[in-house]
Amino acid sequence: MKTMELVFLLIFFSVTHSVRHSLTYLLTASSGLQTFPEFVAVSMIDEVEVGYCDSNSKRAEPKQDWVEKLVKDYPLHSEWHTDSCVSNYLILKANIAELKQHFNQTGGVYILQEMVGCEWDNETKEVIGFDQYGYDGEDFLVFDLKTLTWITSKPQAVIIKYECNSDKAGSDNLKNFLINICPQWLKKYLDYRKNSLMRTDLPSVSLLQKTPSSPVSCHATGFYPYRAVLFWRKDGEELYEDVEHGEILPNHDGTFQMSVDLNLSSVTPEDWRRYECVFLLSGVKDDIVTKLDKAMIRTNWVSPSEFPAGPVIGGVVGLLLLLAVCITGVFIWRRKNNGFRPANSSYMLSLESSSVRDADLS
Structure with missing residues (x-):
């Protein structure tokens, strides 16, 4: 490759890289899934999983080395996430039971999800907060940060929307988290990640066919x-x-x-x-x-004449099992972009002043 072409490519990669970072919490409560936890919470930085908790472990677990260091430096912050995991498991479990009754649903599989967090641009300093809910894979309620109100396009959610909008204190509390606390945490996380990942790792390169x-x-x-x-x-x-x-x-x-x-x-x-x-x-x-x-x-690849029937059958069965797992994964993941909050339920990330002080990373 010519020197100027190489320089152009490296500059291109640097310039076009997005400077917008995100901190996202994905919450999933389910009913009727026998092999999946009733509640799963995943925290993500720039679309990479950094923390996990479910209703089986009831404990927030770091998923990156730099997060483990942060937890050691700020143990109360980790405890807050564990407490939030447990409390929201109980809340969403009760909520999904209430929703099933509201919609006159009995047997079957039902999924309630929330996606909440913030985006921060390290050049413009712009902050965008978001909180949205979905039920059974469809958008249900979305929080409008500009008006501090919940909006919905579903007729079934109108009553719940009005009840949520009547909770002015809850809306103010959520706003504080989205535009103040969440960006503060995100910046601290980015600092830890940067200090931990200030390295250069060369890859292993393989030829595949x-x-x-x-x-x-x-x-x-x-x-x-x-x-x-x-x-x-x-x-x-x-x-x-x-x-x-x-x-x-x-x-x-x-x-x-x-x-x-x-x-x-x-x-x-x-x-x-x-x-x-x-x-x-x-x-x-x-x-x-x-x-x-x-x-x-x-x-x-093996020549058909060299390929025994046993491995073929086993391979086909294995492939079918893999497809089943992948389909289940897509079913769950696609619903993580939506979310819903029933009336009179506390937000996962609603913070009392004492909790904020305990979890503060400043």
């Missing part, structure tokens, strides 16, 4: 920070044709992964040696070059 006729995928995983470039080149020049770039995706440990596919259908085996995959990480001088070598390609 589903079948001999499939594109060869160059897969890099475990790198940090996210500002990276992965591409194929031939004879030292970057390729743009017969190449498909994947998105940069987060790993559970805070690192990232990405892939780029190369279609070799028109390439002769003799020319494979002219191709190589290149990984570049912002702030790292040397790149990682992986030569296109058939012996280095990892694949699960």
